[in-house]
Amino acid sequence: MGNVSFNMMSLMFKIRDLLSPPQKTLAEVGIRPGDYVLDYGCGPGSYTIAAADLVGDSGKVYAVDIHLLAIERVGGAASKKNLKNVETILTDGPTDLEAESIDVALLYDTYHDLGDPSGVMKELHRIMKPESVLSFSDHHMKKEEIVTQVEESGLFRLSKKGERSFIFKRL
Secondary structure, eight states: OOHHHHHHHHHHHHHHHHHSOHHHHHHTTTOOTTOEEEEETOTTOHHHHHHHHHHOTTOEEEEEESOHHHHHHHHHHHHHTTOSSEEEEEOSSOOOOOTTOEEEEEEESOGGGOSOHHHHHHHHHHHEEEEEEEEEEOTTSOHHHHHHHHHHTTSEEEEEEOSSOEEEEEO
């Protein structure tokens, strides 16, 4: 995705966030102070910044994206809000995070565009703690398709369907 396309997408996300604030989606995930959260495919960082507020100073949010402009945008937003609990990672796959270190992984509107979805799901499974939560939403996919594809990986099982996302447990 080029910079112009990324900027247009970011503008659409600002409108989306006004109509459906990220805090409402994250409320159904159950993020707690002290949690370590991964926002895979963070884009301009709407969910990253909202999650950083929820985890507080004792937690951490890793913002992962393939696009350098996304990483720069998230870093700038975190700096502007003086958030010391946000770390950015530029990658299209491996995060280099420690195994079983993440309490909650967010995968929002990204799965449909992944070059190696199986590899990403394996990486998420590797870095997530046992019984941790994967919150998944992708408006480019049908509901049944989401559940089937995630569960067929054999790495996660559906725990509940929220109003805004599917909540899967790590197996």
